[in-house]
Amino acid sequence: MQKQRTFDEITLITAQADMTAAIHGGRAKCLQRLVRLDMPVPTTVALTFGAVRRIANGQLPDIAEILNHFGPEPLVSVRPSSQDPDWGGPGAVLNIGMCDARHASLCQQLGEAAATSLYLRFIFAYATEVARLGADRFELPDCPDRAALDRALAAYEEEMDEPFPQDPARQLSDVLNSMARAWEGTTARLLREAKGAPADAGLGLVVQAMSLGVGRGECGSGVIQFIDGTTGQRRVTGRYLSQSQGREALTAESGALYLTRDPRGLSLEEAHPATFATLVDYGARTRTRLKEEMEIEFTVEDGQLSILDAVRVPRNSQAAVRIAVDLTEDNIIRPEEAVMRIQPQTLSELLHQQVDPRAVRDVITRGIAASPGGARGRIVFSATDAQAAASRGESCILVRRETTPEDIRGMHAAAAVLTIRGGVTSHAAVIGRGLGLPCVVGASQLRIDRKKAAIIAPDGRRFAEGETITVDGTTGEVLAGEPPMLEAAIDGAFGTLLDWADRFRDIGVRANADTPADAQTARNFAAEGIGLCRTEHMFFEGERLSLMREMIFADTPEDRKAVLARLLPMQRADFIELFQIMAGHPVCIRLFDPPLHEFLPADKSGIRELADLLNLPLADVTARVEALEEYNPMLGLRGVRLGVTVPEIYEMQARAIFEATIAASRKGEAVVPEIMIPLVSAMREVELVKNRIDAVAVNVHNMTGATFDYRLGVMVETPRAALRAGDIALHSSFLSFGTNDLTQMTYGLSRDDAGRFMSTYVQKGVYEEDPFHTLDLEGVGELLTIGAERARATRPEITLSICGEHGGSRSAIAFSRQRGLNYVSCSPFRVPLARLAAAQIALSDRG
Numbered sequence: 001m002q003k004q005r006t007f008d009e010i011t012l013i014t015a016q017a018d019m020t021a022a023i024h025g026g027r028a029k030c031l032q033r034l035v036r037l038d039m040p041v042p043t044t045v046a047l048t049f050g051a052v053r054r055i056a057n058g059q060l061p062d063i064a065e066i067l068n069h070f071g072p073e074p075l076v077s078v079r080p081s082s083q084d085p086d087w088g089g090p091g092a093v094l095n096i097g098m099c100d101a102r103h104a105s106l107c108q109q110l111g112e113a114a115a116t117s118l119y120l121r122f123i124f125a126y127a128t129e130v131a132r133l134g135a136d137r138f139e140l141p142d143c144p145d146r147a148a149l150d151r152a153l154a155a156y157e158e159e160m161d162e163p164f165p166q167d168p169a170r171q172l173s174d175v176l177n178s179m180a181r182a183w184e185g186t187t188a189r190l191l192r193e194a195k196g197a198p199a200d201a202g203l204g205l206v207v208q209a210m211s212l213g214v215g216r217g218e219c220g221s222g223v224i225q226f227i228d229g230t231t232g233q234r235r236v237t238g239r240y241l242s243q244s245q246g247r248e249a250l251t252a253e254s255g256a257l258y259l260t261r262d263p264r265g266l267s268l269e270e271a272h273p274a275t276f277a278t279l280v281d282y283g284a285r286t287r288t289r290l291k292e293e294m295e296i297e298f299t300v301e302d303g304q305l306s307i308l309d310a311v312r313v314p315r316n317s318q319a320a321v322r323i324a325v326d327l328t329e330d331n332i333i334r335p336e337e338a339v340m341r342i343q344p345q346t347l348s349e350l351l352h353q354q355v356d357p358r359a360v361r362d363v364i365t366r367g368i369a370a371s372p373g374g375a376r377g378r379i380v381f382s383a384t385d386a387q388a389a390a391s392r393g394e395s396c397i398l399v400r401r402e403t404t405p406e407d408i409r410g411m412h413a414a415a416a417v418l419t420i421r422g423g424v425t426s427h428a429a430v431i432g433r434g435l436g437l438p439c440v441v442g443a444s445q446l447r448i449d450r451k452k453a454a455i456i457a458p459d460g461r462r463f464a465e466g467e468t469i470t471v472d473g474t475t476g477e478v479l480a481g482e483p484p485m486l487e488a489a490i491d492g493a494f495g496t497l498l499d500w501a502d503r504f505r506d507i508g509v510r511a512n513a514d515t516p517a518d519a520q521t522a523r524n525f526a527a528e529g530i531g532l533c534r535t536e537h538m539f540f541e542g543e544r545l546s547l548m549r550e551m552i553f554a555d556t557p558e559d560r561k562a563v564l565a566r567l568l569p570m571q572r573a574d575f576i577e578l579f580q581i582m583a584g585h586p587v588c589i590r591l592f593d594p595p596l597h598e599f600l601p602a603d604k605s606g607i608r609e610l611a612d613l614l615n616l617p618l619a620d621v622t623a624r625v626e627a628l629e630e631y632n633p634m635l636g637l638r639g640v641r642l643g644v645t646v647p648e649i650y651e652m653q654a655r656a657i658f659e660a661t662i663a664a665s666r667k668g669e670a671v672v673p674e675i676m677i678p679l680v681s682a683m684r685e686v687e688l689v690k691n692r693i694d695a696v697a698v699n700v701h702n703m704t705g706a707t708f709d710y711r712l713g714v715m716v717e718t719p720r721a722a723l724r725a726g727d728i729a730l731h732s733s734f735l736s737f738g739t740n741d742l743t744q745m746t747y748g749l750s751r752d753d754a755g756r757f758m759s760t761y762v763q764k765g766v767y768e769e770d771p772f773h774t775l776d777l778e779g780v781g782e783l784l785t786i787g788a789e790r791a792r793a794t795r796p797e798i799t800l801s802i803c804g805e806h807g808g809s810r811s812a813i814a815f816s817r818q819r820g821l822n823y824v825s826c827s828p829f830r831v832p833l834a835r836l837a838a839a840q841i842a843l844s845d846r847g
């Protein structure tokens with residue numbers, strides 16, 4: 001058995017001290033690195049996580065041992081040191097050790113004003129942070145004189161019924177106690193857990209000799225960084241303030257110096273060039289040796305520079321990517337490390353405009369964050385109004401109970417979509433992600449008042465049609481008014497990072513793309529092909545919708561074929577365009593999937609219009625619409641069941657695909673289309689459809705004389721198809737797992753209705769996560785595993801993939817890779833995230 005390393009509770013930070021971030025925290029470890037870089041770090045002692053946990057339980061360490069490091073008249077600060085600095089911690093407490101005696105000696109040393117200011121600062125920090133007294137009686141006075149000091153000491157005594165503690169050991173014990181307890185508090189725990197900290201994350205503390213920023217000669221404190229945390233560009237920023245401590249320079253209303261020369265005022269570079277030059281040198285050293293952009297906290301005491309602390313420069317996603325790429329290009333880190341440093345989800349912030357995280361938010365309601373990005377616009381309630389607004393050049397938010405395929409054009413026209421119903425795989429969510437359109441779904445607490453054309457917030461506020469709201473699809477919030485936005489920021493660094501990611505990943509990434517615009521986005525994001533083209537979306541456009549309806553109302557197969565013949569050239573043109581955009585990359589076209597009823601009007605006026613169009617009696621049309629209604633359309637006559645019972649539709653689509661293949665191959669690289677059959681549950685379905693499609697291929701070949709190849713595959717989205725993947729594979733050159741329907745059918749849970757109760761289910765721990773959002777590895781995953789194994793057993797060379805909405809998520813990618821799937825396919829805007837996540841998974845696997 002490996003021997004556990006033991007660490008002393010109290011460690012003086014030296015270059016050789018035995019320390020690690022996992023035991024002493026990130027700040028302590030970083031201070032040791034600064035010491036190793038020969039920086040003037042004041043004497044510092046680190047307490048381990050274990051020591052701080054014991055303090056919280058009432059067991060103090062040897063305070064005398066700590067204070068021994070700081071001489072007979074100690075004056076110290078205490079700062080938190082959590083494992084990951086992003087997890088936060090209690091605020092620093094400075095000037096511990098200030099007491100009447102120390103005040104008297106410092107009056108001699110530094111002058112009375114400086115000494116009194118230090119004492120007052122400590123009384124105030126101790127009173128508010130340790131004794132938890134109200135801050136109102138303990139504000140720093142403008143003039144820190146003896147009278148102010150007496151008032152502060154009296155106020156403390158009055159509130160606490162005891163004089164201000166004079167013993168530095170007692171002061172330090174109290175500070176350590178209060179910081180250790182604060183870390184264990186519920187609010188602090190929840191805050192750090194929200195940042196990804198484990199429930200039992202530890203806190204270390206560092207006790208450091210004060211380097212006073214106040215006193216005789218040039219004294220002050222400041223903060224410097226060498227990178228812009230918003231853009232990632234190299235730029236010196238920060239402030240320095242004479243006669244100050246901590247981070248006061250950053251908040252000072254006046255008197256603070258810029259660091260580098262600045263037209264707005266005096267700078268440290270001009271006032272104290274040697275100090276500035278040393279800081280610049282330290283910045284360069286931290287960058288190359290710590291392999292990070294650090295923000296350095298420093299003090300000047302009678303002209304002497306001290307480095308108190310350094311933390312990673314806080315940064316947004318754009319800066320994070322740029323910094324990682326620049327460090328790599330300067331040979332400071334390797335591309336592997338740059339790839340590992342960026343959280344894939346943060347990339348989505350770069351792809352979309354976002355609500356500025358610093359903005360004040362007036363939240364109307366919350367729903368499910370279904371498609372990231374922020375957008376603002378006027379409220380509209382119908383697809384037609386959205387199109388009208390777009391034609392006037394107005395930005396609008398389409399608000400619907402739920403969207404249906406008929407809303408597609410309105411969604412294209414809208415800046416964002418908000419629905420009352422639905423979950424992460426509902427129509428609005430899927431289309432929103434495909435279009436890169438911010439989308440919040442399942443905002444079930446919002447009501448639509450149709451008569452008065454308004455939405456009513458849970459708190460009773462009304463927002464009328466035409467009023468401006470903002471949809472934040474990243475957080476799931478709907479906001480009143482127009483908070484400030486941050487622009488999308490895809491720059492060269494973004495592309496470079498993803499090119500590196502592609503070097504390391506070992507699973508393919510394709511896109512789900514239905515339109516030429518989607519396909520173009522997919523190519524721009526370097527998708528390796530289209531993994532799912534949902535062809536039904538092509539039939540909702542103007543004239544095509546009318547033709548679809550005519551086709552549905554056709555009385556005989558001949559009549560149906562005649563209408564389909566008019567749709568054929570349109571489909572062919574769609575496919576030619578897709579093949580051309582994808583330029584030789586594979587395109588997987590899924591044959592028609594939804595129930596026909598979706599193409600029929602839902603209301604009376606629509607039925608009337610349809611009767612006019614078809615020149616049929618209203619009663620006939622109404623009867624036909626009713627006859628097509630199903631109790632459970634998602635489990636009814638759709639997918640391959642239509643292919644078997646109304647074969648003319650698939651035949652038309654196959655012909656369009658083959659003719660487009662011939663046309664596109666003439667102009668560019670030979671196209672090998674992939675044709676995918678949806679909703680299969682039995683091998684015989686595949687046989688029947690395959691026979692027909694093969695026959696169409698022979699016919700197209702005979703008519704044109706052209707030769708072409710194609711691949712036929714099956715979408716595995718019913719549990720039975722997964723179980724019978726072995727025999728289904730006999731007739732398929734590829735299988736793609738449609739995890740949306742597969743999840744729906746495995747759970748027996750409607751993907752369009754689950755949003756109503758999903759949050760309760762997740763809150764109560766019935767499901768760990770929404771299974772439409774996070775692939776259920778246990779149940780749906782088992783079906784995937786069985787399907788993949790059985791398919792490979794009968795056809796080892798078969799291509800396997802997943803193409804549901806899960807395809808872009810890290811856990812689904814890791815799972816697919818582990819099961820030997822060839823690629824994942826996801827919405828175009830998730831392609832960059834998937835490429836990065838896939839690379840990180842492969843790199844982590846290498847160890």
Ligand code: PEP
Binds near residue numbers: 717737805
């Ligand atoms: C699926 O069911 O997983 C799928 C990709 O198809 P759709 O979302 O169109 O039903």
Ligand code: MG
Binds near residue numbers: 717738740741
């Ligand atoms: Mg499906």
